[in-house]
Amino acid sequence: MWQGLGAGTVGAVVMTLSEMAEQRLTGRPDSFVPARVVERLAGLPARSDRRSTGRNLAMHMGQGAAAGLLRSLMANVGLRGPVASASFTVVRLTNDQILENATGVGAAPQTWPRSELVLDLLHKTVYGFTTGIIADALAARNGPGPGQRHAAMAPGRRADVGPIPRELAVGGRSG
Numbered sequence: 001m002w003q004g005l006g007a008g009t010v011g012a013v014v015m016t017l018s019e020m021a022e023q024r025l026t027g028r029p030d031s032f033v034p035a036r037v038v039e040r041l042a043g044l045p046a047r048s049d050r051r052s053t054g055r056n057l058a059m060h061m062g063q064g065a066a067a068g069l070l071r072s073l074m075a076n077v078g079l080r081g082p083v084a085s086a087s088f089t090v091v092r093l094t095n096d097q098i099l100e101n102a103t104g105v106g107a108a109p110q111t112w113p114r115s116e117l118v119l120d121l122l123h124k125t126v127y128g129f130t131t132g133i134i135a136d137a138l139a140a141r142n143g144p145g146p147g148q149r150h151a152a153m154a155p156g157r158r159a160d161v162g163p164i165p166r167e168l169a170v171g172g173r174s175g
Contacts, residue, residue, distance in 0.1 A: 001069060003076075003138040008068015011131030012061050018126045022119065033105055034059035040103035063099075067092050068131050075135040078145025082129070084136075089128030093121070 022028065032048075035055035039046050047055070071088045074080070079087075100106025109117055139145065144152070 001072075003135060004069035004072030005065045006068070007072055007131045007134035007138065008065040009061060010134050011068060011071075011127045012064025014130040015064065015123050015127035016057070016060055019123050022123070026119075028119070030056070032056060033100060034063075036105040037099050037103050040105060041099075063092075063095065064127060064131070067095060068135065071128075071131045071135045072139065075132070075139035076142065076145055078147030078149070078151075080132075080136040080139065080145070080148070082132075085129045085132030088132055089125050092128055093124050096120075096124070 023030070030053070032052045032055075035052040036046060038044070038055045038059045067088075070091060071085075074084050074088060097106065097109065101108065109120070112120075
């Protein structure tokens with residue numbers, strides 16, 4: 001768990017820094033959608049003052065840390081590298097959309113201005129790949145995951161290669 005919380009938090013910090021840098025370059029104002037989601041989920045009154053900035057940050061960090069748990073799980077079972085990080089980025093985007101739309105705060109992405117959509121995809125990709133790099137590095141300290149051990153039995157996806165023995169899948173290393 002600590003690996004996922006740590007990787008997700010670092011990913012959220014890097015994403016937040018990328019958003020701040022982009023806003024300085026483009027002049028785009030802060031979005032308070034994350035703050036509004038927190039307010040709706042917690043039953044708090046909507047704010048338009050400095051507390052919104054704190055709530056935005058809390059939502060970014062909370063979602064980032066929580067989603068990092070999934071990416072860490074992926075890495076520990078052997079789903080590592082850029083393809084795993086790209087898949088995880090889609091999960092992170094989906095998580096945002098579920099929360100924003102379920103609370104009535106957000107709108108479906110296909111209704112957004114294209115420039116906002118591109119920026120959101122960019123920043124979530126920064127989060128997904130940063131979180132993935134950290135989660136993969138932490139998981140690699142334990143050796144290959146079950147999926148990687150299975151793949152090492154024969155290259156490619158092959159119907160004639162059965163699963164690895166249960167003790168290797170659950171227990172980790174042989175020997």
